[in-house]
Amino acid sequence: MTTTITRLLLAALLGGAALSASAQSVPFSKDKFSDKDGLKNALREIKAGDEAYQADPPRYTAALPHYLQAQKFNPDNAGLNVKIGDCYLHSPSKMASLEYLQKANKLDPTVDARLHYLLARALHLNAKWAEAIKEYQQSRPVSNPNGGEEGSVSADDIARHIRECKNGQQLVKTPVRVFIDNAGPELNSTDSDYGPVVSADESTILITSRRPNAPNAKKDPNGDGYYEDIYLATWKGKAWGKATNLGEPVNSDGHDATVGLSPDGQHLLVYVDDKNGDINEANLRGTTWGRPQGLGSRINTVHHESSASYSPDGRYLYFVSNKPDGSRGASDIYRVEIEGRGPAVNLGPEINTPYGEEGVFMMPDGKTMYFSSEGHNSMGGYDIFKSTYLDGHWSEPENLGWPINTPDDDVFFVTSASGRHGYYSSERPGGLGAKDIYRITFLGPEKQPLLSQEDQLLASRLQPVRQTLLAPAVAVASAKVTILKGTITDNASKQPIEATIDLIDNVTGQNIATFKSNATSGKYLVSLPSGVNYGIVVRQDGYLFHSENFDLPANAAYAEVVKDIPLKKLEVGATIILKNIFFDTGKATLRPESTAELERLQKLLTESPNLKLEMAGHTDNVGKPAMNQDLSQRRAQAVVTYLTQHGIATGRLTAVGYGDTKPVVPNTTKVGRQLNRRTEFKVTAN
Structure with a gap:
């Protein structure tokens, strides 16, 4: 009885305490x-x-x-x-x-x-x-x-x-070791700066900002500061240069936000906050950006398209839409061939979940995709995941881990081609404004833990992102891609040229992609995923084509190659090295990988009926001079024979073997000897 009374008194006291708390x-x-x-x-x-x-x-x-x-x-x-x-x-x-x-x-x-x-x-x-x-x-x-649905549980x-x-x-038991640095006052302002997109070599960055000093700046009626504009900055060696407003016609009176950037930095995807929310494309012509144009009904629909990314060859677009047809969740990732006619294809259950996907970014290696998802093994809201396309399937998405991902929404993560650096926006103590651009480094010195919050583009209409940072840093696997860049000029005047650049798979003969150098600067940048024997052809009307060869094995790690290319005009005396003509060691039999280069040479001769060429073979100095002379002659003749068998008159071609008598560099190294083993032609009449 006493125990029962005690329990009742205790219950009454607890109930009174609850009532007191409520009161x-x-x-x-x-x-x-x-x-x-x-x-x-x-x-x-x-x-x-x-x-x-x-x-x-x-x-x-x-x-x-x-x-x-x-x-x-x-x-x-x-x-x-x-x-x-x-x-x-x-x-x-x-x-x-x-x-x-x-x-x-x-x-x-x-x-x-x-x-x-x-x-x-x-x-x-x-x-x-x-x-x-x-x-x-x-x-x-x-x-x-x-x-309404908003706020229901x-x-x-x-x-x-x-x-x-x-x-x-x-x-959180196995945190990823990273550190982060503010991109600096030249890039960030005292207002909100976010949505960074970078070129493959990190030479160019574009961001979205709500600065009041923008041309025709006006307040957002929704109370989020000023309308968004797009700004551009370039890398100055140790820091970013001052961000400048792109102005018209890219920036309009409404919201204009960065979505994606081609690897060479010459094609920009822009989110336009129209009735539904669409993705447009602006192209760089010289130093001037063109007016953003719609991407067509296969991409933009009456529904909401919020983010997108180019494939490195520029043929495909990966984009996010909440359209209901074929959708697995609130929003899904699709892929579409930009110049094709087929419909956009949902990436399927390997990537898309019954929840939302957002912030798609395809790395320049053409295989690694970063995206954000509310599904998979997210720790809260949208987490950033990585998946690799191998053997016709996407790998199981891998959560990038804590503290890159947090319980909040983590969206719009982009990386450089090397994969060493990532970029995002963050709002945290010590920043220059409400939201700043930060650079994540996956390898570097020890730094103290920090806490931050990231904002998202208007395009996503999502919530901000919080980020925690840990140290020390550790190395990460290098991306399997080579960045080839440089400047194309006129060989005589040294002036920049807008030229067309073709990427050829020498094994299949397929034209993988076509790009152009910048009309004003002559600069170009192409992304070469490992695992392909590339023939690279630079051409322009009135000039002889220029060829390069990059045979990249599947395990070739990240590299950045600078190659300036002087184009020679089609005139008597001009010589061109054919870098995609291949022979087996010690033989004069043309290998199948030479076909694409031979066809280009045939096309040049067909389009210029008065053109006559001397085909020259060269070797290194290994072996007896007489043997080298004979080999070089037979190789030059093999090219001539191919051309005559494909309709070129015999009188327009001569074959000369120079053996090892005309090296272009000393034969003292393996690389030097390789350069001296070459096939080239000289214009003898035009």
């Missing part, structure tokens, strides 16, 4: 405040906040300052603290929600049916995994009290977030 919430009423004017103003602020908070969809950014103003008058109202916490959960400062929701729970845990869920979200975003799981387990499905939401917390608990 601690202070209502906005006249009997609680003597400052009637202050109360009146606070109620006015709450009313203004409610108008935005209860809109469909809710305008959290607009509601928050009104609620904060009212909270200064009465900080102990549970309902108001819930609303403030909810607004912060939908802001760039999500983690600030925790103190308000914890206070609301302490003042009155029954004030809102969503309180356990909202508190769980705040704990989750602060990486308090175990505490968040406990609150999620106490949450129940609930509809938004204001109506489903059983699936709760179960998914519990899985995310468990994923987070596992991923």
Whole structure:
């Protein structure tokens, strides 16, 4: 009996304590405040906040300052603290929600049916995994009290977030070692800067910014600062140069945001905030960007297309859309051949999940894709994943891990071609503005842990990203791609030339891709994924073509090669080395890989009927001179024989073997001897 009475008394005391805790919430009423004017103003602020908070969809950014103003008058109202916490959960400062929701729970845990869920979200975003799981387990499905889908909580939401917390608990056990540096005041401003896209060699970066000093700058009516514009900067050796506004016609009176950039930096994907949200393309002609043009109905639809990335050969576009046909989730990643006629193809269940995918980025190696997903083993919101296309299938997406990924949305991660550096935007202490551009390095000196928050493009209409950093850094696998770049000029005048660059697979003879050098600077950049024997042909009307060969085995690691190319005009005396003519060692039999180069030579002779050529064979100095002479003669003749067998008159061609008598470099090294073993032609008549 005594035990029973004790338990009843204890229960009564606990119930009284709960009632006391509930009663601690202070209502906005006249009997609680003597400052009637202050109360009146606070109620006015709450009313203004409610108008935005209860809109469909809710305008959290607009509601928050009104609620904060009212909270200064009465900080102990549970309902108001819930609303403030909810607004912060939908802001760039999500983690600030925790103190308000914890206070609301302490003042009155029954004030809102969503309180356990909202508190769980705040704990989750602060990486308090175990505490968040406990609150999620106490949450129940609930509809938004204001109506509409926004703000409702489903059983699936709760179960998914519990899985995310468990994923987070596992991923933080093996953190990725990275460090990060602010890109500096030349690139960042005191306003919001985000959405970086970089050329393959990191020579050019474009960002989105909300600066008030932009031409025709005007306020965004949604309360997020000024309208977005696109800015460009170039690398100056040790830091980025000053970012400059691209101006018209790329930037308009509305929102213009960076989406993607071709590896050579000459084609820009722009998000245009029109009725639906579309992706347009702007092309660089010399030093001037053209007006962004729509990409057609196979890509842009009546639905929302938010992010995109070129394949390195420029033939395909990977893009994100929330169109319902073929979709597996809220938004999926598709691939489409830009110049083709076929429909966009959903990448399927290997990549797309029943949840949202976003922020697709294809590396210049043509095989590695980074993207963000709410599915797979995300630790919360969108996490960044990596997948590689091998043998006709995408590999299982790999979470980039903590702290690159966080419980918040991590989207729009881009890397350099080498894979050593990544770029993203972040809002954290010590930054220059609301949001700054930062450079992630996967190999470098030890730095202290930092905490940050990343914002997203308007294009995604998602929430900001938070990032934690650890040190020391470790090396990462090198990307299997070679970046070839340089300047194309006129051999005589040294002036830049806009030329066409063809990439040929010498084994199949297929034209893989075609690019152009810049019309003003003559600069070019092409991405060469490993595993291909490339023939590279540079051509322009009135000039002899120039060829290069890069035979890259599948395991060839990242390299950056600078090759300036002087084009020679089609005139008597001009000589050209045919770098894609191949013979077996010691033999004069043309290998199949030579076919594409031979066909180019045949085409040149066919299009120029008065052209006559001397075909010359050369060797190194290994072996007896007489043998070298004979080999070089037979090789030159093999080329002539091929051409005459394919319709070129015998009288237009001569074959001369020079043996080892005309080296272009000393024969003292293996590389030198390789350069001296060559086939070339000289124009003898035109």
